[in-house]
Amino acid sequence: MASMTSFAMFPGYLQRDGLLRCLMTALYAVVLAVALQPDARAQETGSGLKIAIIDTQKVLSSSTAMTQINRSIEDKRDALQNRFREKEQQLIRASRNLVQEKSVLDPSVFAQRKGDIDREAASVRKQAKELKAELNIIYANSVDLVRKEMNRIILERIKAQMFDLVVEKRATVFFRSDLEITDQIIEELNRVLPRVLEAPEQVQ
Known part of the structure; x- marks a missing residue:
């Protein structure tokens, strides 16, 4: 009381x-x-939605095909730069020699030789620009191929495991670790697409 x-x-x-x-x-x-x-179901939220989290950047950076693409393109780009650097040096030497001979050459001969050097230099620059552009296209197409294969695998996983929602990891703040499927996607991508075709010989 x-x-x-x-x-x-x-x-x-x-x-x-x-x-x-x-x-x-x-x-x-x-x-x-x-x-x-x-x-509770490992990948099901309290709302009943079955959600998966994926880090697509990690998938691409961990892809063996992407590693091969990057290495191949980088090697070919270095080879192109070395090749055109040597041509550039040859033209520079030819131009210097022509200048040294100017005093003993007929003006018309000098002008003709100078024109030849200038035209060859312009041709080399154009060829270098075209090959670099072609290399960039090859790189973009190769990356697109890997992305399409990654997306196909993700869609198959969505259908197989009946996910209601797949969220990019960068768009999340906190989540349960068992919701993430990144490593599974990486493993499957490397299995079905370990590499892509090499760049054509003309850009090597």
């Missing part, structure tokens, strides 16, 4: 506030317990 009397001594608004806090605490505890149930 004493405890009941002491409780009644508090003003009404304090009693209501205390009861509200107790109810909110109890409700939060129930929600948290449900969310942490160990027998």
Whole structure:
């Protein structure tokens, strides 16, 4: 009786506030317990949606095909630069020699030789530009091939595991680690597409 009397001594608004806090605490505890149930489906949220998280950047960077593409394109780009650098040096030497001979050459001969050097230099620059552009196209097409294969694998995984939603990892803040399927996609991509075709010989 004493405890009941002491409780009644508090003003009404304090009693209501205390009861509200107790109810909110109890409700939060129930929600948290449900969310942490160990027998919940690993990739299903409380809303019933089956969600997967994927890091497409990691998939591409871990792709053996992408590694091969990058290495192949880089090697061919270096080869092109070395080849045209040597041609450029040859033209520079030819131009310097022509200047040294200017005093003993007929002006028309000098002009003709200079024109030949200038035209060859322009041709070399044009060829270098065209081959670099072709190399860029080959790279873009190769990357697109890997991306398409990655997307196909993801779509197959969605159908097989009946995902309702697949979210890019960069768009998330926090998520359960068992929701991520990145490593599985990497493994499948490397299995079905370990490499792509080499660039044509004309750009080597």
